[in-house]
Amino acid sequence: MPVPAANALALQGVRLDRGGRTILRDLDLTVPAGSITAVLGPSGTGKSTLLAALTGELVPAAGTLRVFDRPVPRGSRELLEMRKGIGVLLQGNGLLTDLSVAENVALPLRTHTRLPEPLLRRLVEMKLNAVGLRGAADLYPRELSGGMARRVALARALALDPPLMLYDEPLTGLDPIASGVIMSLIQRLSRSLGLTSIIVSHHVHETLPIADQVVVIANHGIVFDGTPARLQASTDPLIRQFLDGQPDGPIPFESARDGAARAEAA
Numbered sequence: 001m002p003v004p005a006a007n008a009l010a011l012q013g014v015r016l017d018r019g020g021r022t023i024l025r026d027l028d029l030t031v032p033a034g035s036i037t038a039v040l041g042p043s044g045t046g047k048s049t050l051l052a053a054l055t056g057e058l059v060p061a062a063g064t065l066r067v068f069d070r071p072v073p074r075g076s077r078e079l080l081e082m083r084k085g086i087g088v089l090l091q092g093n094g095l096l097t098d099l100s101v102a103e104n105v106a107l108p109l110r111t112h113t114r115l116p117e118p119l120l121r122r123l124v125e126m127k128l129n130a131v132g133l134r135g136a137a138d139l140y141p142r143e144l145s146g147g148m149a150r151r152v153a154l155a156r157a158l159a160l161d162p163p164l165m166l167y168d169e170p171l172t173g174l175d176p177i178a179s180g181v182i183m184s185l186i187q188r189l190s191r192s193l194g195l196t197s198i199i200v201s202h203h204v205h206e207t208l209p210i211a212d213q214v215v216v217i218a219n220h221g222i223v224f225d226g227t228p229a230r231l232q233a234s235t236d237p238l239i240r241q242f243l244d245g246q247p248d249g250p251i252p253f254e255s256a257r258d259g260a261a262r263a264e265a266a
């Protein structure tokens, strides 16, 4: 039997470019298997870009990127195979409006497996149960609250039992109560299933309590990597500004300058 990888992710000297611009550079990061990592940072700093690299959608311009001790493949067939092991919860939920909740969750199972119908239904039921929505199987997306829709999307992301889950801004558009439900679900699922979870967010205070490791992205790179406690205790002005939500400081200055440079170039 293969030995389980110690690290879910290992990045070395990774550079990510988009539209001819370098978005992130010199990324060095390891994420232990089974841990919850929060990737925090202001909007537009490259958090979603980092996730795109992890799924193989964006090929690094430099450096090496390994997922469970294997380089992210380039070939489309190998890439599809790897992606079965990565559950992604995207910002917009991405539910299909003309399919019921149960059929939305069944979609990855229908696409990637040939399970007999009764077993497939049973799996869908279990996934919906895991996110507290057993009774919602026959509802349609338009009948769901924002929090319920997010949980359906979560159940669908979990459908193939991926060992790695990526969450892109899982709290966007949710009220504080629904946000609390989602965060505790992410924590509970990660722990009970032994998943590695990467949570990308600009919601610092909701995300930190469930994280083992925190990565802060700003100014085109990783400006902090450590435990939530170390982050909270940081005296770095850049980190303080981000944590305390101060309107002025090193972060807006940098993005304002970027914006001005782009406007000039346009």
Ligand SMILES: Nc1ncnc2c1ncn2[C@@H]1O[C@H](COP(=O)(O)OP(=O)(O)O)[C@@H](O)[C@H]1O
Residues within 6 Å of the ligand: 018, 019, 023, 041, 042, 043, 044, 045, 046, 047, 048, 049, 050
């Ligand atoms: N497909 C793309 N083509 C060109 N530039 C992009 C693309 N996607 C994102 N960007 C740029 O990359 C930067 C980081 O974006 P993103 O990763 O979405 O940030 P975040 O998720 O942290 O808000 C932004 O300046 C954005 O305009």
Ligand SMILES: [Mg+2]
Residues within 6 Å of the ligand: 047, 048, 049, 168, 169
């Ligand atoms: Mg984003």
